[in-house]
Amino acid sequence: xxxxxxxxxxxxxxxxxxxxxxxxxxxxxxxxxxxxxxxxxxxxxxxxxxxxxxxxxxxxxxxxxxxxxxxxxxxxxxxxxxxxxxxxxxxxxxxxxxxxxxxxxxxxxxxxxxxxxxxxxxxxxxxxxxxxxxxxxxxxxxxxxxxxxxxxxxxxxxxxxxxxxxxxxxxxxxxxxxxxxxxxxxxxxxxxxxxxxxxxxxxxxxxxxxxxxxxxxxxxxxxxxxxxxxxxxxxxx
Numbered sequence: 001x002x003x004x005x006x007x008x009x010x011x012x013x014x015x016x017x018x019x020x021x022x023x024x025x026x027x028x029x030x031x032x033x034x035x036x037x038x039x040x041x042x043x044x045x046x047x048x049x050x051x052x053x054x055x056x057x058x059x060x061x062x063x064x065x066x067x068x069x070x071x072x073x074x075x076x077x078x079x080x081x082x083x084x085x086x087x088x089x090x091x092x093x094x095x096x097x098x099x100x101x102x103x104x105x106x107x108x109x110x111x112x113x114x115x116x117x118x119x120x121x122x123x124x125x126x127x128x129x130x131x132x133x134x135x136x137x138x139x140x141x142x143x144x145x146x147x148x149x150x151x152x153x154x155x156x157x158x159x160x161x162x163x164x165x166x167x168x169x170x171x172x173x174x175x176x177x178x179x180x181x182x183x184x185x186x187x188x189x190x191x192x193x194x195x196x197x198x199x200x201x202x203x204x205x206x207x208x209x210x211x212x213x214x215x216x217x218x219x220x221x222x223x224x225x226x227x228x229x230x231x232x233x234x235x236x237x
Contacts (some may be wrong), residue, residue: 008216046184046192053145056121057138064145064183065191067138073111074183078151080176081117081124083141088117088127092178093231098207100133114138118146118176131231149196151179166198178202 053064068074080089103113114136121139128137146152150164153172157163161171179198185191212219
């Protein structure tokens, strides 16, 4: 990688500005297309949530409607934490570091954001304390919530390497997978599932990755995936 950077084209200020202006045309086109895609996402049909789920968290037992905390929109980060694990997924922890501090801002736009995992709440609370996070995190341990939203998988699905993840049948690779789901609650209390995204679909909400994409080396993963990611208290420096 160092040799490639050494061989990078070096130009004058005038040439640099001209090249940057030409690329800006593409960036503006991408921004307009993203705005269009965002609107199409909001225009997708919704699905009514008629099943009752009871979660366990810092406020005790709560239903899905109660997790909205008085707001009409709810974003759920599906945090990978199998009940048998002693700690949360390092990669989901990377994502949590990125959303932990923004939720107060989301609240001002009628949005509540939480994390949901299948591990018992006692494990979630202990891990949250270790990581120094303050977002609300609830357990779906005694419910089908994770399975119904296709982020947890049965032993049979794992054995057959055939699970429904990211809207297709595939090898889920693990008992838990990452994702984001969005819900809306109308004035009468009816809840609707409006959107879910998985795998690379959650890339855009990772602020650190967006900054790395601006840097000269980019993510610098060389097709190896997130081999370098650790929990933030596990890096050597």
